[in-house]
Amino acid sequence: MSNELMLILKSFDISSELIECAPLGNGHINSTFLVCVDNKKYVLQKINNYVFKDVDLLMNNYYKVTEYLYKNKIETIHLIKANDEKPYLKIGDDYYRLYEYIDNAIWHEEISNLELVYEAAKAFGQFHKTLKGFNAKELGEVIPNFHNTYQRYVNLLNAIKEDKMDRVKDCLPEIKIVNSFEQDYNIITTAINAGLIPLAVTHNDPKINNVLFDKNSGDIRAVIDLDTVMPGSYLYDFGDALRSLFTGDNEDSEDLSKLKVNFDVFETYAKGYLSEMKNVLTKREIELLPFSAFLLTIECGIRFLEDYIRGDVYFRIKKPNHNLIRARTQLTLAKDIYKNLDKLNDIIDKLV
Ligand code: GN1
Ligand code: MG
Numbered sequence: 133m134s135n136e137l138m139l140i141l142k143s144f145d146i147s148s149e150l151i152e153c154a155p156l157g158n159g160h161i162n163s164t165f166l167v168c169v170d171n172k173k174y175v176l177q178k179i180n181n182y183v184f185k186d187v188d189l190l191m192n193n194y195y196k197v198t199e200y201l202y203k204n205k206i207e208t209i210h211l212i213k214a215n216d217e218k219p220y221l222k223i224g225d226d227y228y229r230l231y232e233y234i235d236n237a238i239w240h241e242e243i244s245n246l247e248l249v250y251e252a253a254k255a256f257g258q259f260h261k262t263l264k265g266f267n268a269k270e271l272g273e274v275i276p277n278f279h280n281t282y283q284r285y286v287n288l289l290n291a292i293k294e295d296k297m298d299r300v301k302d303c304l305p306e307i308k309i310v311n312s313f314e315q316d317y318n319i320i321t322t323a324i325n326a327g328l329i330p331l332a333v334t335h336n337d338p339k340i341n342n343v344l345f346d347k348n349s350g351d352i353r354a355v356i357d358l359d360t361v362m363p364g365s366y367l368y369d370f371g372d373a374l375r376s377l378f379t380g381d382n383e384d385s386e387d388l389s390k391l392k393v394n395f396d397v398f399e400t401y402a403k404g405y406l407s408e409m410k411n412v413l414t415k416r417e418i419e420l421l422p423f424s425a426f427l428l429t430i431e432c433g434i435r436f437l438e439d440y441i442r443g444d445v446y447f448r449i450k451k452p453n454h455n456l457i458r459a460r461t462q463l464t465l466a467k468d469i470y471k472n473l474d475k476l477n478d479i480i481d482k483l484v
Pocket of ligand 1: 158383
């Protein structure tokens with residue numbers, strides 16, 4: 133057992149004998165471990181403080197939201213407080229959090245059937261609906277302008293101008309695609325500023341693998357990965373969930389023909405989400421549901437492209453062109469969603 137790990141656990145008041153510590157999950161940002169001590173299981177995460185500049189703010193959000201969910205009888209992550217009563221631990225420049233492992237639960241990396249899509253949509257709908265009672269203004273902005281697509285675009289333009297790694301020459305077609313949608317990037321933020329869309333508590337990483345299901349019954353258990361919970365728009369989560377479902381395991385694929393709208397998935401997700409949120413969403417939000425899938429997808433492409441141009445400083449990569457490959461998949465998908473917006477709007481019209 134490494135001394136560092138022992139010290140960390142001790143700071144969370146756990147001094148029994150460690151049995152096992154193994155990597156868990158496959159996020160791009162934090163490092164996550166399953167830690168078994170005596171007969172209890174915990175999740176230990178080293179928080180990436182390059183990505184999350186203000187860990188104290190992040191962990192305060194995390195704590196407030198999980199407490200609120202818990203009080204409202206929604207199963208959630210139970211953070212263990214460190215010896216100084218903070219819900220995280222700082223050692224030198226490193227930050228850690230520890231929480232109880234949610235046992236007898238499974239998650240799905242991919243969707244094997246539409247029922248699962250429906251359930252995941254319901255889980256995020258339930259998350260939104262429950263947190264509607266929580267004032268979003270009580271939360272800090274973990275990553276400022278996280279889903280401000282226009283700002284993401286400006287960041288990309290700056291990276292292109294600087295071109296420090298001399299990589300712009302490798303991605304001219306991708307830059308051209310991004311430029312062609314410039315007029316669409318501020319549609320949601322404009323509606324928020326005009327008061328047509330409320331500021332709400334949003335998850336901001338609504339992937340299928342962030343929903344835990346009961347191992348035996350298959351019922352929804354909890355929504356996890358709460359790092360990016362912050363004030364935002366319900367549309368950010370709706371759009372990003374569809375982006376991630378349409379992408380499936382093709383985020384790294386060089387076969388771009390797979391990056392397409394799946395109408396059944398869209399309809400099922402919308403159905404599941406609206407079963408919880410139909411009476412909460414405003415007219416403008418409902419109108420923008422299909423558009424949000426496009427916007428969040430192109431935004432993700434913009435982010436990967438910017439990171440490729442800057443030299444892969446944000447997203448962990450496994451091969452040299454990884455972020456450019458990721459950008460290509462997301463831009464291809466975004467174009468396909470855009471092309472099909474009328475059909476997607478018809479689906480929503482039918483549902484409401
Ligand atoms: C990052 O680490 P992971 O896979 O949960 C990113 C998301 C992106 C996603 C793309 C904090 O999430 O915004 O959509 O990669 N998270 C952060 O795969 O930037
Ligand atoms: Mg995540």
